[in-house]
Amino acid sequence: MCIEGDRQAWETLIDRYSNCIYSIAVKFRLDPSECEDVAQNVGIALQRGLHTLEDRSKFYPWLKTVIRRECIAVLRRREEELAPESEIEERLDPGPTLEEAMVLIEKHQTLREAVATLGPPCSLLIQMIYFEHRTFAETAAHLNCATDGISPRRVRCFLKLKKLLLRRGITGA
Numbered sequence: 001m002c003i004e005g006d007r008q009a010w011e012t013l014i015d016r017y018s019n020c021i022y023s024i025a026v027k028f029r030l031d032p033s034e035c036e037d038v039a040q041n042v043g044i045a046l047q048r049g050l051h052t053l054e055d056r057s058k059f060y061p062w063l064k065t066v067i068r069r070e071c072i073a074v075l076r077r078r079e080e081e082l083a084p085e086s087e088i089e090e091r092l093d094p095g096p097t098l099e100e101a102m103v104l105i106e107k108h109q110t111l112r113e114a115v116a117t118l119g120p121p122c123s124l125l126i127q128m129i130y131f132e133h134r135t136f137a138e139t140a141a142h143l144n145c146a147t148d149g150i151s152p153r154r155v156r157c158f159l160k161l162k163k164l165l166l167r168r169g170i171t172g173a
Helices: 007-027 032-052 056-082 085-091 098-118 122-131 136-143 147-167
Strands: none
Touching (some): 007 032, 007 056, 032 056, 098 147, 122 147
């Protein structure tokens, strides 16, 4: 009935779930005016998105997700209001230009190719730690060595990589 625009159905829906909206907002440590903002914005989100919900049994989890997202948006706005202008400008930095991005991609590809030519175990060690972000323990288990042995191996592998890159005429970063 809410989807068809029944005003009484909307009021019933909001009344039924207002405690849920406010309790989640309070858990995010929002002040009363921010809780009101969340409630209003959740109401708008309900009006805009309720018709997209195909399974009514999923309404409550969907509603909680909408509420949490709105609380996070309020916290972000609060943070931006409190942040110095220099921090905001840093966050708004558009990033590298297309040309700069292409250069970075080429450097990254060259590095990956150089790492691959090192051969095992160095190529595998560097791949796991720096490209796959594995822990020393995971890497050690995969290489069948002690966790304490990873750091010295890593140093030796980096020295090999450095020599290889220098031979190819690649210096700096």
